[in-house]
Amino acid sequence: MISSRVVLKLAIGSYLVLFFVYLFLPLVFMSVVAFNTSTIPQVTPWEGFTFNWFRVLFADSQMWDALINSFIVAFFVVIISVPIGLAASLLLTRLQFKARNSFYAILVSPLLMPGIIIGISTFLFWDKAFHLSGGLWTAIMAQSTFISGYCMLLIMARAQRFNKTQEDAAFDLGATHRQVFLKITLPFLKPALITAAALAFMQSFENYNSTLFAIGFEQTLPIYIGSKLRSFISPAMNALACIFILITITGAVVYEVMRRREAIKR
Numbered sequence: 001m002i003s004s005r006v007v008l009k010l011a012i013g014s015y016l017v018l019f020f021v022y023l024f025l026p027l028v029f030m031s032v033v034a035f036n037t038s039t040i041p042q043v044t045p046w047e048g049f050t051f052n053w054f055r056v057l058f059a060d061s062q063m064w065d066a067l068i069n070s071f072i073v074a075f076f077v078v079i080i081s082v083p084i085g086l087a088a089s090l091l092l093t094r095l096q097f098k099a100r101n102s103f104y105a106i107l108v109s110p111l112l113m114p115g116i117i118i119g120i121s122t123f124l125f126w127d128k129a130f131h132l133s134g135g136l137w138t139a140i141m142a143q144s145t146f147i148s149g150y151c152m153l154l155i156m157a158r159a160q161r162f163n164k165t166q167e168d169a170a171f172d173l174g175a176t177h178r179q180v181f182l183k184i185t186l187p188f189l190k191p192a193l194i195t196a197a198a199l200a201f202m203q204s205f206e207n208y209n210s211t212l213f214a215i216g217f218e219q220t221l222p223i224y225i226g227s228k229l230r231s232f233i234s235p236a237m238n239a240l241a242c243i244f245i246l247i248t249i250t251g252a253v254v255y256e257v258m259r260r261r262e263a264i265k266r
Contacts, residue, residue: 030238030241030245031238033238034235034238034241034242035049035053036235039235040235041233041237053235053238054239056239057239062219063240066220066221066223066224069136069218070220070221070222072136073204074200074201077200078197080140080144081150081200082148082193082196082197085150085151085152085155085196086152086193088148089153089155089159092152092156093160093162108153110145110146110148116209116213118142118146118209118214119213120214122138122145122210122214123142123214126141135218136215139211139215139220142210142213143204143207147200148200150196150199150200150203151196151197151199154196155189157192158191158192159192162185162189167180205221205222206222207220225237225240
């Protein structure tokens with residue numbers, strides 16, 4: 001007779017198999033299509049193996065321009081969002097004031113706002129107030145309004161575990177506020193700052209809704225891909241997806257190898 005524990009293991013195992021098949025099967029499909037000579041993205045019928053779609057992709061100047069714009073926007077979003085998130089998290093964790101909850105709600109509210117609303121409002125604000133038409137600058141501002149909220153939440157989670165007696169001891173020994181911040185507070189928050197910067201970069205790089213309505217006639221990579229998919233689904237887009245999948249897997253493997261080596265050394 002089969003025990004309940006065996007049934008539970010079979011159920012969990014079946015669920016995990018179905019989950020990972022559902023998760024990774026589309027990625028496998030996109031990767032295979034990138035090497036099919038067919039001009040229509042399809043796995044069957046298989047018309048032949050080719051690297052031509054990668055050559056078509058690398059010869060597309062619009063793709064390179066969009067990719068460069070994505071890196072520019074993401075870089076400045078990190079530069080703006082992480083300091084704002086750091087300042088807000090320190091303010092909320094260090095000071096007790098009556099408007100603290102209201103201030104927290106204001107900082108978090110852009111996370112709940114639809115991206116379309118953020119993009120349109122940012123575009124209209126900079127156009128009406130400063131006569132700046134849509135471009136990379138307005139896209140950076142639109143993204144920073146909500147990505148800084150993610151950074152604040154990440155840094156707050158770390159800042160709330162900080163033991164302030166270290167700072168008090170440093171002040172008693174004659175350290176200045178600047179020295180305490182640079183030598184004690186920032187080193188403690190360093191893991192959260194790195195995580196917030198990485199999250200801000202990835203959130204910016206893949207953002208579509210807010211950027212689409214704020215960037216005007218410029219293009220980032222997600223907007224470029226969206227425009228291509230609306231007009232014609234080229235296998236070159238599958239080649240681009242295959243490259244990103246390869247970069248992601250390589251990064252995950254390198255990180256895991258480095259983590260295990262550090263664990264062995266410790």
